[in-house]
Amino acid sequence: MQVGCRVIHITPGNQTISNQVTKLSQNVKKKSAISGWRKDLKEVSKQDDTDIPRGKGNSSLRPTQKPGTGASRQDVILGTIMGITLPLSLLAMWYITIPLLGYCTVSLLGAETVETLFYVKEDMMSYLTSECPLWIAAKERAYLENRSDQEIRRVTNITQREFIEIVKQGEPIVISDALRDWESFGLFNCEYFMDKYPEAEYFDWQGQKQLTLGNITHREGFKGMDCASGYMDMNWESNDKYVKEWLSKMKLPYFYPEDTIMESAFNYQGNKSPPMTGFLGVPGTGVSPHIDETCENFMTVQLSGVKHWSLSWPVREGDKLQWSKPLVVTLYPGEALMWYVSMRHHTEVIQDCSLSFSFTLKHPPPKDYYERLIQDFKRVEKTERDNLYIDTGVADIDFIDTCNLFETQGNVYIT
Ligand SMILES: O=C(O)CCC(=O)C(=O)O
Structure with missing residues (x-):
């Protein structure tokens, strides 16, 4: 049934x-x-x-509301009241309550404390959410976001004379065809270095220790190349033995006057470590804003991978010094970037594993930029300059006092 x-x-x-x-x-x-x-x-x-x-x-x-006939009168009134008051309350909260709370907090704790607390919170969030250890602090990130509208110029096929003039002004510049006749361009990249020179070493920033390139993929706590980033010092014995071979494939760029190359990697005789450093890193890693405590010109050459760079320098306003808004540029394989003494810089790899070398060179001098910088430093209290340098974490805040322009055999150098 x-x-x-x-x-x-x-x-x-x-x-x-x-x-x-x-x-x-x-x-x-x-x-x-x-x-x-x-x-x-x-x-x-x-x-x-x-x-x-x-x-x-x-x-x-209920007799007042037959199924399917819509809302009752009370519901309509209630809905209308809600529809008007809810957006108004949200607006009041956004424009009155929150600013008022902010104002009270700032008055109670002081603007600097509130800002610091904000950055600490941001750093903690990054620490908790990022798979790579924090390498750029929220405070520095905020500084970088406030960037200049100005562009760093890109040039190709420049003459030595043009190059000397650009450097004289202290203009940061990208030379896009800098590596056009380099044997290493198209050959050197992270994989090539890890395979061919497994005993060469880099300082792994995330692990905070020196590692052989052959061991990069075996770092404790990381999978494969995840977060791999560091530098190769040419003074280390492990790298010194390869330097000659590396440099044999990296020649003096075509725009450099040959007779002025003094104690640079490009006239390396094999007796002493050349003034150059290698950098290797995967996307999402980089180097936080800093200045190098040397006086020479800097040239980085991008052999593989793509990297963002930012550059800023001290500018004087009245009796105050501050960092200029950072100029940002993207550097592609085959390009070289020039920057100068006291320029604060940071890098971030954005595509492919990046392999680059930074060189220091004494010629041509960034004469106009350097002399203006020294003049500006003289016109303000020394604490202004100190604070600026302390901000970037330099070890020797007086390093610039040792810099010099000097002339020999008709050429001017910076050292
Ligand atoms: O190439 C990089 O990622 C960093 C380079 C740098 O900071 C330097 O050469 O001083």
Whole structure:
């Protein structure tokens, strides 16, 4: 026998079931009687369904709101009030409550403390959410975001004379075809170095230790090349033995006057470590803003990977010194970037594993820029300069006092 959707088999020995079926049939009849307004009676087999009280208070049967006819008058009024007051409250919270709370917090703790707390919070968030250890602090990130609209120029095919003039002004510049005749361009990259020179070493920033290139993919706590980033010092014995081979494939760029190369990597005789440093890093890593405490010109050459660079330098406003808004440039393989003494810089790899070398060179001197810088330093209290340098974490805040322009055999150098 089938009642509703349940099938019950009746056997003579099953009296209880038989009774239940009788009761269910009665229920069906009873429900059919009131089914004029309850067409949705479906589960007649549910025994306790008949016991549900169906009094006046049952909301689905309220006379003021027939099913399918929409909201009641009260609902419309309530909805209108909510529709007006909710956006108003949100606006008031955004423009009045939050600024007021901010103002009270700043008055109580002081603007500097609030700013520091904000940066600490940001650093903690980065620490918790980033897979690589934090390498650029929120405070420095904020400084970098406030960048200059000015562009760093890109040039190609420049003459030595043009190059000397650009450097004289202290203009940071990208020479896009700098490596056009370098054997290493197109050959040197991270994989090549790791395969061919597994015993060469780099200082792994994330792990804070020296590692052989052959072991980069076996760093504790990291998978493969994840977060790999560091520098190769040419003074280390492990690298010194390869320097000659590396340099044999990196020649003096075509725009450099050959007779002025003094104690540089490009006239390396093999007796002493050349003034150059290698940098290797995967996307998402880089070097936080800093200045190098030497006086020579800097040239980086990008052999593989793509990197963002920022550069800024001290500017004087009245009796105050501050860092100029950072100029940002993207450096592609085959390009070289020039920058100068006291320029604060940072890098971030944005594509492919980056391999680059930075060189220091004494010629040509950034004469106009350097002399203006020294003049500006003289016009302000020394603490202005100190604070600027302390800000970048330099070890010797007086390093610039040792810098000099000097002339020999008709050429001027900076050292
Ligand atoms: O190439 C880099 O990522 C960093 C270079 C740098 O900071 C330097 O040469 O001083």
